[in-house]
Amino acid sequence: MEDECYMMNLEEFAENIIRDISNRTEGALHILKKNVVRNNNVKMTGITVVKEGSGIEPCVYLEEFFREYKSGGMKFDEVVDEVYRLIMKNKDDIPKVDVSFFLNWETVRDNIYAKLISAEQNKEQLGEMPHRIFLDLAVVYYAVARDSVGKEIGTVLIRNEHMEEWEQREEILYQTAMTNMRAEGEAELATIETVIKSIFPDNNLFLDDGGIQRNTEEYGNVYTDKPS
Structure with a gap:
């Protein structure tokens, strides 16, 4: 259990989660920290379970958990419990890929x-x-x-x-x-508003409410595939 008066940085946070989960599983799972750079240079920290014979490694990203920890929304032990639950829930569902x-x-x-x-x-x-x-x-x-x-x-x-x-x-x-x-399928040009409304038909995100403008020119366009 971590000293609740001490606030870890993200690096320490990740290493301690790996340590605690490895202890729980008595070393049965090979758990590693993984740094990922995603689109728009967004850097993320996760932990991954390496399963022998599989070309796919499930990854649990820690940024949201770290924000909850820093804000006091979750205690460290609660974070470990949730990450452990996610890992155990998904570790046997990794599809076999050649x-x-x-x-x-x-x-x-x-x-x-x-x-x-x-x-x-x-x-x-x-x-x-x-x-x-x-x-x-x-x-x-x-x-x-x-x-x-x-x-x-x-x-x-x-x-x-x-x-x-x-x-x-x-x-x-x-x-x-x-x-x-x-x-x-044939491609079509659609506004972002149209695409989002097709995904969330009941969401009024783009309606005028004093803060968000309805002018779709502010949001640009997106190139999509038209369903066949």
Whole structure:
């Protein structure tokens, strides 16, 4: 049990959670800290359970738990209880994925897609991955991982080392992604308001309420796939 008068930093917080959960499981689970850089240079800290024979590692991100801990919303022991519960709940549900498909261009090419991210906010990561600039955005690429019955279970961001392994150029990657995306349906241009309302039809987020403007020009547009 941690001294409640002492406030840990995030690094100590993560290490102590790993220690306490490892003690609970008597070393039966291989638990590691994982630092992840996501879109727009958002850095996150998580703990992951490494399961032998699986190409997928579930990760519990700690930032929200750390905020609750700092604000007094959760005691440290309560955080450990909840993280432990999440790990035990999901540790046996990790799907088995044959990651060898990702090593061969001919087997991975049908699962490659593209997406747009901010070029400025991701300029550090862009040096590590194939991309092309479009206005103030960057086109980057990812591969969809599927289980044994073809169900999508995750994605893998394509990096420079993958291109070296496949011996492919960015132009080929772009053409492949465009072909795969067109095959899944005709694209349409829609406002962000339209997309959000299609997801949350009962949410009045964009209605005038004295604080949020209804003018959709303030929110921009988003490029989506039209359902087939």
